[in-house]
Amino acid sequence: ARTAAVIPAAGRGVRLGPGVPKALRTLGGTPMLIHAVRAMADSRAVSLVVVVAPPDGAAEVKSLLDAHALPDRTDFLVVPGGGTRQESVRLGLDALPPGYDIVLVHDAARPLVPVDTVDAVIGAVRDGAPAVVPALPLADTVKQVEPAAGPGEPESVVATPDRSLLRAVQTPQGFDRATLERAHRTVKDNVTDDASMVEQLGRTVVTVPGHEEAFKVTRPLDLILAEAVLARRRL
Numbered sequence: 001a002r003t004a005a006v007i008p009a010a011g012r013g014v015r016l017g018p019g020v021p022k023a024l025r026t027l028g029g030t031p032m033l034i035h036a037v038r039a040m041a042d043s044r045a046v047s048l049v050v051v052v053a054p055p056d057g058a059a060e061v062k063s064l065l066d067a068h069a070l071p072d073r074t075d076f077l078v079v080p081g082g083g084t085r086q087e088s089v090r091l092g093l094d095a096l097p098p099g100y101d102i103v104l105v106h107d108a109a110r111p112l113v114p115v116d117t118v119d120a121v122i123g124a125v126r127d128g129a130p131a132v133v134p135a136l137p138l139a140d141t142v143k144q145v146e147p148a149a150g151p152g153e154p155e156s157v158v159a160t161p162d163r164s165l166l167r168a169v170q171t172p173q174g175f176d177r178a179t180l181e182r183a184h185r186t187v188k189d190n191v192t193d194d195a196s197m198v199e200q201l202g203r204t205v206v207t208v209p210g211h212e213e214a215f216k217v218t219r220p221l222d223l224i225l226a227e228a229v230l231a232r233r234r235l
């Protein structure tokens with residue numbers, strides 16, 4: 001079974017502060033998106049990478065890919081994205097040629113995921129799981145809250161879920177292609193990851209160990225951390 005990776009990279013990244021779209025921010029002088037593309041193409045199992053660009057930025061992303069050295073054994077496609085992550089992923093799936101039976105979905109915002117994590121996800125799909133997520137235990141205790149009744153009112157805690165049963169999940173998430181396509185046809189809620197759509201179909205989602213370097217670059221501090229991880233790798 002051949003494996004393709006879809007990289008949604010159409011987000012604005014407003015939480016990172018003003019500036020260019022997040023995926024085009026540089027880390028160690030190279031756009032975050034290029035790091036993410038290489039992280040997928042580094043896996044020998046991945047033979048196609050579909051990048052979902054900002055709706056008006058497909059040409060720019062295409063020339064960006066052309067300007068950076070990428071493995072010859074991998075094919076690349078660029079398609080314009082949509083208004084939500086979910087829509088962007090669906091547009092990426094629509095562009096997949098036949099013959100790719102395993103699909104990874106990887107956030108451009110996780111540029112430093114190690115290849116061993118990518119391969120572990122693919123391996124678990126090959127072993128028969130319809131959906132696979134890299135997952136890590138939580139360092140923080142998590143509270144469920146009741147939103148504040150109004151401005152100036154406090155929000156209040158309603159529950160403390162057992163932390164040992166919670167996981168923070170990362171990408172790439174891996175899927176049997178038919179399952180993921182059915183999930184995207186069926187589930188219309190606005191979800192934040194693809195595995196939750198498969199859960200809504202009633203299919204089993206399994207975890208593999210995540211990696212701390214697969215963290216999502218969301219806020220300004222994450223950029224500092226990402227630069228430090230890259231600098232350490234280059235030693």
Ligand code: C5P
Binds near residue numbers: 010011082083085086
């Ligand atoms: O906003 P968030 O960090 O959850 O975005 C996760 C990924 O989804 C990012 O790589 C972002 O570029 C992508 N995205 C997208 N299309 C959107 C919104 C987000 O491809 N409309």
